[in-house]
Amino acid sequence: MTPDPRLSINQATIKYADLATALRVTADAGVQSIGLWREPVNEVGLDTAATMLADSGLRFSTHCRGGFFTLPAGPARDAALDDNRRAIDETAALAAAGAEGSTAVLVLVAGGLPEGSRDLNGARERVRDALGVLAPYAQSAGVTLAIEPLHPMFGSDRCVVTTLGQALDIAADFDAATVGAAVDTFHIWWDPQVHEQIARAGREGRISTYQVCDWKTPFPADVLLSRHYMGDGIIDFASLTRAVVETGYDRDIEVEIFNADIWSDAPEKVVARTAEAFSATVSPYL
Amino acid sequence: MTPDPRLSINQATIKYADLATALRVTADAGVQSIGLWREPVNEVGLDTAATMLADSGLRFSTHCRGGFFTLPAGPARDAALDDNRRAIDETAALAAAGAEGSTAVLVLVAGGLPEGSRDLNGARERVRDALGVLAPYAQSAGVTLAIEPLHPMFGSDRCVVTTLGQALDIAADFDAATVGAAVDTFHIWWDPQVHEQIARAGREGRISTYQVCDWKTPFPADVLLSRHYMGDGIIDFASLTRAVVETGYDRDIEVEIFNADIWSDAPEKVVARTAEAFSATVSPYL
Numbered sequence: 271m272t273p274d275p276r277l278s279i280n281q282a283t284i285k286y287a288d289l290a291t292a293l294r295v296t297a298d299a300g301v302q303s304i305g306l307w308r309e310p311v312n313e314v315g316l317d318t319a320a321t322m323l324a325d326s327g328l329r330f331s332t333h334c335r336g337g338f339f340t341l342p343a344g345p346a347r348d349a350a351l352d353d354n355r356r357a358i359d360e361t362a363a364l365a366a367a368g369a370e371g372s373t374a375v376l377v378l379v380a381g382g383l384p385e386g387s388r389d390l391n392g393a394r395e396r397v398r399d400a401l402g403v404l405a406p407y408a409q410s411a412g413v414t415l416a417i418e419p420l421h422p423m424f425g426s427d428r429c430v431v432t433t434l435g436q437a438l439d440i441a442a443d444f445d446a447a448t449v450g451a452a453v454d455t456f457h458i459w460w461d462p463q464v465h466e467q468i469a470r471a472g473r474e475g476r477i478s479t480y481q482v483c484d485w486k487t488p489f490p491a492d493v494l495l496s497r498h499y500m501g502d503g504i505i506d507f508a509s510l511t512r513a514v515v516e517t518g519y520d521r522d523i524e525v526e527i528f529n530a531d532i533w534s535d536a537p538e539k540v541v542a543r544t545a546e547a548f549s550a551t552v553s554p555y556l
Numbered sequence: 557m558t559p560d561p562r563l564s565i566n567q568a569t570i571k572y573a574d575l576a577t578a579l580r581v582t583a584d585a586g587v588q589s590i591g592l593w594r595e596p597v598n599e600v601g602l603d604t605a606a607t608m609l610a611d612s613g614l615r616f617s618t619h620c621r622g623g624f625f626t627l628p629a630g631p632a633r634d635a636a637l638d639d640n641r642r643a644i645d646e647t648a649a650l651a652a653a654g655a656e657g658s659t660a661v662l663v664l665v666a667g668g669l670p671e672g673s674r675d676l677n678g679a680r681e682r683v684r685d686a687l688g689v690l691a692p693y694a695q696s697a698g699v700t701l702a703i704e705p706l707h708p709m710f711g712s713d714r715c716v717v718t719t720l721g722q723a724l725d726i727a728a729d730f731d732a733a734t735v736g737a738a739v740d741t742f743h744i745w746w747d748p749q750v751h752e753q754i755a756r757a758g759r760e761g762r763i764s765t766y767q768v769c770d771w772k773t774p775f776p777a778d779v780l781l782s783r784h785y786m787g788d789g790i791i792d793f794a795s796l797t798r799a800v801v802e803t804g805y806d807r808d809i810e811v812e813i814f815n816a817d818i819w820s821d822a823p824e825k826v827v828a829r830t831a832e833a834f835s836a837t838v839s840p841y842l
Contacts, residue, residue, distance in 0.1 A: 388792040390745070423709040425746035426790045427773045436748040459676070460711035462722040487713045491777055504712045506674040 273545035274553045278303035278331040280481065280526035281310060283544060284537040289314055291537060293326040299541045303329035303371075303522040305479075306364060308357060316360055320367035330368030331522040332375045332416065332452075332479050333361040339400035340381035340393040340430055347400075354378075354404055362411040373521060374413045375478045377452050379420065382427040393430045398440050401449055409448045416478035417441055418452035421460075423493060434458050434467040441476050450478030453514060454526070456485055456497055459505045465513050472517020480514045481524040482507060482552055490530065497527045499543060500551040511555035523552060559831035560839045564589035564617040566767065566812035567596060569830060570823035575600055577823060579612040585827045589615035589657075589808040591765075592650060594643060602646055606653035616654030617808040618702065618738075618765050619647040623664035625686035626679040626716055633686075640664075640690055648697040659807060660699045661764045663738050665706065668713040679716045684726050687735055695734045702764035703727055704738035707746075709779060720744050720753040727762050736764030739800060740812070742771055742783055745791045751799050758803020766800050767810040768793060768838055776816065783813045785829060786837040797841035809838060 279296045281287070281304065287295065289310040296304050304326075311319040311333075323330060336357040341347040357376055365374035380397045383390065401415065408415050417437040420429035431437050437451040451471055458464050471477045484503030489496040500507055525544045532540055565582045567573070567590065573581065575596040582590050590612075597605040597619075609616060622643040627633040643662055651660035666683045669676065687701065694701050703723040706715035717723050723737040737757055744750050757763045770789030775782040786793055811830050818826055 383790055388790050390792065391795075394748075421709070422707060422746040423779075426771060432746050433748055439748075460708040460718050462680075462719055462725075485712060489775075489779060493709075493775060493779070504669055504674050506676065 271546065271549065273299060273301045274548050274556070275302055276521070276523050276556060277301055277545060277548045278305050278329070278522040278524040279541055279544060280305035280332070280334065280524045281307045282334065283525055283527045283532065284540050285528075285533045287537040289319055289322060293322055293328060295537045295541050297326050297328055299538070299545060301541060301545060302369075303331045305332040305334060305524045305526070306330065307334045308360065311360060311364070316363055320363050323364055324367040327369055329370070329522060330364045330372040331524055332373070332377050333357065333364060335377040335379055336415070337378035338381040340396050341384055342396070351400060351403055354400075355407055358404070358408050358411050358413045361413045365413075374411075375416050376408070376413055377416045377418050377479065379418055380429045380431045382424070382430060390430055397431060398443065401440065401444060405444050405448050409445065414447060414478050415449045416452040417449065418454060419457055421457045433461055433463070434471060435463055438467065438471055438474060438476060442474070446475035450476035452479050452481060453477050454481040455505050455507065455510050456483050459485055459510065464510070468510070468513040469517060472514070472519065477514065477517060477519045479524060480519055481526050482548070483525060483527045495528045495530050497529050499527065499532070499547040500525070501547050507551040508555050511552050515556060557832065557835065559585060559587045560834050560842070561588055562807070562809050562842060563587055563831060563834045564591050564615070564808040564810040565827055565830060566591040566618070566620065566810045567593045568620065569811055569813045569818065570826050571814075571819045573823040575605055575608060579608055579614060581823045581827050583612050583614055585824070585831060587614075587827060587831060588655075589617045591618040591620060591810045591812070592616065593620045594646065597646060597650070602649055606649050609650055610653040613655055615656070615808060616650045616658040617810055618659070618661040618663050619643065619650060621663040621665055622701070624667040626667035626682050627670055628682070637686060637689055641693055644690070644694050644697050644699045647699045651699075657807075660697075661702050662694070662699055663702045663704050663765065665704055666715045666717045668710070668716060676716055683717060684729065687726065687730060691730050691734050695731065700733060700764050701735050702738040703735065704740060705743055707743045719747055719749070720757060721749055724753065724757055724760060724762060728760070732761035736762035738765050738767060739763055740767040741791050741793065741796050742769050745771055745796065750796070754796070754799040755803060758800070758805065763800065763803060763805045765810060766805055767812050768834070769811055769813045781814045781816050783815050785813065785818070785833040786811070787833050793837040794841050797838050801842060
């Protein structure tokens, strides 16, 4: 079976593969695109990573991830902003090294409430402020910052941005080429406004990446790892994918799965299974 | 310390207390109101429960709970509707037996996706249809049906109604005295629209009950039990309570906590601790 040409394997799906392995198994499977994570890239160094990516012949779809800027003013926040600038540089370098059709998109997880804080609005304002600081830097690097709304179960400790509509409200302050949103089925399937917000994201030119994986309960002990292959849970990929396609989105679609069982499987097998699941659940609606 | 006169102990907070114990420890603590659950009421029978409630001198704030009507047409759905009619009858009888100021409010948990279904919109439409069937019955019984939006982490398996705005959209088809919404801090704190939707709920006369408890991570293995005493987590009770009070809501405020550690504690101690937490986190904003 030939994988869908728009499928991109997000490296987190094969978390324990190093960069060389991730690139190899993805390309060997006939998948054309990959989304990378900062840690394995920095393990080999950015220049080497860019060369390896170029040699793989793969497109580069996103870099994961920046963000975590809900801290109040101070050295920790300054360090986080500096780290985001490095992530922007990495994104630009990797997008330039990837095959034609690569996109320079840095996915941002906004961050949770600072320790001891209950000020959700304050944390959300600091996300907006941090984007204001980073947007000019991203713009000159030609990088799009993709605000990723996370499922509200992560709303206190990982990401105070909990809906696509909220991500778009924040992004509205900025140029659409510089700040957009990540549309990830796992995080937004439950939202009564999901269809209208996907349509809005398209109209406003802000779908920076479309990512898919499935939702199933009960959760494992670590709820971060409760993501599944498409088709194994309850998400209706038909209607969500149609909604994204109707906006004119025509770029890569990433599969990003955090799941301890999947991580413990051989990466070749995971990529093959991902490609099959994608063909069965997403491809029919492209 | 005298408990706040508006505090109501939801019986689920002292889950293992039978009805007699729940009424006794609540009244003995100087709390003036209680929310009951169907199982312990039916354990003694409705007439006996009503007499016991009347004898306790407590107000009755809500009955928990009806709902679970996302099933497709068929005997199981019919049985669920019949069960809801019984719950409506119970609510009316208990509200009549409670002290002055009791309210006839039946809390509804809509239900999750039927086994094997991915049709979220269909399930949501069936909630609306079920309310259409039940509303005339509730109206003639003088009972308000309170649609409770649950946190989106429960959106697939327990409650397809995930936001206050969505609950209000559904309620809008019905008379405000008959169908309203439950405003529970645990379920809605994360919502970027929470303040505007609370204000809207007030304007539309649809705050059927205001319930409080706290949110804290990491979750226990059973995420249903991740509720905490107010003050132990990250919810800002000041701003949410002010928002509710500004609508003119002047009735009882329930504390409903599902938490295995709290359940294993002596009910007298739990009620005392609840009253203290309420005075510290909610009372200052009433």
